[in-house]
Amino acid sequence: MSRSWERKVQKNQAQINKQRKKLGKAPLMAAKSSAEKVDTFKGRSYLMPAFLLLFILFYVIVTVSSEAYEQTGTMFWVTVGCYIVLALLFMLRRPYLSVGSDFVRSRRFTGDRSIYANNIKAISAQKGYIVVEQHKGGNWVFSRVINRFPTDQMADRLRAFCAQHGIAFNEK
Template sequence: MSRTWERKVRKNTNQINKARKKHGASQIGTSAAPKVERFKGRNYIFPIFLVLMISMYTILVTTAPDFEPTTMLWVTIGCYLFLALIFLLRRPYLAVGKDYIQTRKLTGDKQLHVSNIKGISVQKGAVVIMQQKGANWVFSRLLNRYPTDEMSSRLQDFAKTHNLPFETK
């Protein structure tokens, strides 16, 4: 009996929220998730590098005098092109939350809490987040097409809120 009641409440809440969304009103019964501002870039250097490498490999292999086309050659070429496409479509980002900063690295998503941030440095076309331990996180307009101007203003507010050193060069 209790589960059917919960389902009815959930169904009615969803219907009411859809109607409220159409009218521009705030939704009910949803927990207010913390606001995370996300700045997206575009990774194009590594995919271009992969395509150049596989094209060089293809040219060198196919121009050899004893070349015989095999299925494995075409599978290898296809896999490298697929990998380049994945890296092109997986957009790098910087997410600034309430008390953390998150980004996507090669090994997955990484999160850096305020206690692990040594400082933030901003210069024209680049933002550097310095860690207590480990390598600095560098977000560049040239390499990954990040909106560094918008990022720097948001990170300056983040640094003020958490009393972090903020340096503008």
Template sequence: MARSWERMVQKNKNQLNKQRKKQGKSSISSMSNVGSVVSGDTFKGRKIALPVVLVLLACLYGFLGIASSNVPGNESLNTPTMTWFIMGAYILLGVIIYLRRPYLLVGKDTLQTTRLNRVRDVSASKVTNIKVAKGSVVIEQSGKGGNWVFTRLINRYDIQAMGMRLEEFAKANNIPFEK
């Protein structure tokens, strides 16, 4: 659906729900994301590398900020308060990235993951090949979008369990599978 159409449907649904609430009836359930809900096996990872780099950058920035504030004649905008604020922001960003777990959801005929803070789906008809190596899984797609790469080193996925489930997915949907 077009976005303007979705907004119009949402607006009308909200108005109807207000009327139904006044009449004492139950509200209409949300139908906006029914098509994007996928059920299946979820494989969750954990981002470790980027949060560690951000915390190390915060420490480096703090060290340089403290060292530069001790230099005589340096009246810059770099105040100790600003240094501590920026260090805290880097550490907070690292914690947020650490807590947001990447995932791969394998459904009956759909794969789903997050890329750049958006949920991405790919149907089995658009998957051209699935490759499972010792420490990584690569899902190749036709058309727009690049390959999806899931690694044990960077995102701490359980590659062995993911590979077995993707092998079943490939057999069920006639997709070439490589080990």
């Protein structure tokens, strides 16, 4: 059965189960996604929020110390507030790596992305870094220094994932 068909069935099943739950009835069948074991490793982004806060601090110092400060209106403070909110958003929106039965999922800059096992060329692990190499597209790099990922635990789970699917796992 194709994956798109499986996803359609799961989606429809979830909708029907929600309706049945509202009516107080038992669900038809347990959805596959709830039975599937997915290991999620969360990190914490400090680098980008720190950069944004330093940038806005520089912006405020330069603007306040200039002669044109009297001419700035509320838009200056709205801009400062928006940068602070953006830094807070980057701080609270934690990066993660989820390892499922046949996929690896992560939050990229443009949203959540998945790579299925047949699209992974190799996975490399070294002290503080995990690199997932794809056949098409750029490599995914997970760093302990930049995003505070638990790379040792991730390497253990990814080693088992590679052994299960016959993917090359390089340890340095």
